[in-house]
Amino acid sequence: MPVFAGTELTCLRGDRLVFTGLDFRIEPGEALVLLGPNGSGKSSLLRVMAGLLKPLRGQLSWDGVAVTEDPDGHRSRIHYVGHLDAVKPVLSAVENLAFWATLGGAADPRANAHAALDRLGVPHIANVPGRYLSAGQKRRLNLARVIAAPAALWLLDEPTVALDRAAIALFEEIIAEHRAGGGMVAVSTHVDIAMPGARDLHLDDFTPVPHDEDETEHEDVEGEDAA
């Protein structure tokens, strides 16, 4: 059974230490929810997990093997969906999706692309060029990527942004099915996404305490301790 784990991860962006001493572990069928205020490092951690951002310290491993020893293998087992929609404006929705499915190694990319659009509830956008899609339709198209080609680990950065309630419910089902088949998922979110049994990881628990602030002592209020 593969386990995806990170140990003692430290992430530096620019000159800012975003998180340090962070450990996580995801087993087949498990979901990890990344929580924390804006700027706490949720997107950074997902990019580290995807191999897109090198941690300053610490290690990622898959089944006990360091991800850095097999970066191509790691790329082939993940779907990373960032919060910017990567839709090519001149290609139709189905062409966009077939392109991604081809990269993901699908045997019949166009058939998979149509099936994925159906599953996300947007078969009618198949032939619409990317530039004419609404924000929510673009989002559904990006999320359709994760089912247009198989991958064990889904890394999703705020997947529900711009989605309506029906689409969120649909996507919750899709995640549940993925997990039921032994798939793994890590999701950053500011809203509730129903994922039974998911584990929470609070990024602000790993944010270093700033050292440059005045350590002003709080003085006791005079007379407070008087008996």
Ligand SMILES: Nc1ncnc2c1ncn2[C@@H]1O[C@H](COP(=O)(O)OP(=O)(O)OP(=O)(O)O)[C@@H](O)[C@H]1O
């Ligand atoms: N390319 C970059 N160069 C320098 N600093 C960056 C870069 N990208 C992000 N940061 C900084 O890293 C920190 C963490 O950002 P990150 O996007 O990971 O947070 P987040 O928890 O996903 O935030 P949000 O909830 O707003 O999406 C922030 O202080 C941000 O300014």
